[in-house]
Amino acid sequence: MIFLATNALPGNVAETVLGRNATPELVAKLNHQLHLDEPVLTRYGNWLIGTVRGDLGESAVAVVQGNPESSVTSLIGIPLRNSVVLALISIVCLIPISLLLGTFAAVRAGRAGDYAVSYISLVIGALPEFVFGTLLIAIFFSGLGLFPPVSLIPPGTSPLADVGELVLPVLTLLGVSVAFCARQVRAGVLDTLSERYVTMARLSGISEVRVLWRYALRNALAPSVQTFAQALQYLFGGIIVVETLFAYPGIGQALVQAVTLRDVSSVLAVTFVLAGVYIAINVLADVIVVLAVPKLRTGLR
Structure with a gap:
């Protein structure tokens, strides 16, 4: 429910973090890098499998900002x-x-x-x-x-x-x-x-x-x-x-x-x-x- 509710919010992390620099080409590139262009159920399934393995995924904000430490667990x-x-x-x-x-x-x-x-x-x-x-x-x-x-x-x-x-x-x-x-x-x-x-x-x-x-x-x-x-x-x-x-x-x-x-x-x-x-x-x-x-x-x- 949290996953679906968060994805239902208008906009996405690439547009929010990039702000005025959010050109269509750059947003599309980041969406592909963050797998945001995949179907919602596919992304949820990947997250669920990773959680079972002890991997909570990567912070999209850290990836967009170029942070070398992007693991959610460490952040x-x-x-x-x-x-x-x-x-x-x-x-x-x-x-x-x-x-x-x-x-x-x-x-x-x-x-x-x-x-x-x-x-x-x-x-x-x-x-x-x-x-x-x-x-x-x-x-x-x-x-x-x-x-x-x-x-x-x-x-x-x-x-x-x-x-x-x-x-x-x-x-x-x-x-x-x-x-x-x-x-x-x-x-x-x-x-x-x-x-x-x-x-x-x-x-x-x-x-x-x-x-x-x-x-x-x-x-x-x-x-x-x-x-x-x-x-x-x-x-x-x-x-x-x-x-x-x-x-x-x-x-x-x-x-x-x-x-x-x-x-x-x-x-x-x-x-x-x-x-x-x-x-x-x-x-x-x-x-x-x-x-x-x-x-x-x-x-x-």
Whole structure:
């Protein structure tokens, strides 16, 4: 579907990259060099066969520009690394913050702390990424002058070389994710706290902290893990908007540029990677649920 949609866009990569120099003869020559003059199904079949062999093809833009390194795999390697760094930092912050806020709201259900967490997360979760990110720029850059509004990472430099440039992108990704996950954790813990085995544990004299962490929270992990899986999938999807907003040189920005330049091979490679990430997250979430919830492990025996 991505292949057909990209090919349905008006114009092609030769005309887009050449610009004013796109004479009919030169465009025809480049189309032949890039196999763009072949039928769509033939080109898709060649790409599919190459993908099975581990070859994601060549970047049409790199070929047109005369870049000696035109392999899509090598060209998306650095942007993919940058995106993974941004996503991992967000994930490391997301899980403990969501668990703490959700558990805090559940334990104080119906009180001021619960209302504060619930309403604030509802408001933040309703904001699109670019709106929330723009608000953060207005507060932390225009107002306080603390963090830069863009994340310009020089080629060959690690994203961790200047952590300050990652603060606003990470906060933008965390805003919507934490708001969603904290509310789901609250609902799961609140339901578990009303179960009979929790009541029996309390009557047996077990401390409230142990009841909460060993009995309530652990058995509330099943729906929470699936929620975190959805949030992680959002991180890799929403990262496209965030990277574009902050000019972060990651895979999201590479995808936007590839679509703009009609670079079909690069678009397919990036979407192929994102699809693989989605599948891996779902499988990992199912495994974690089985390992974390005792009654599910018992049911497998």
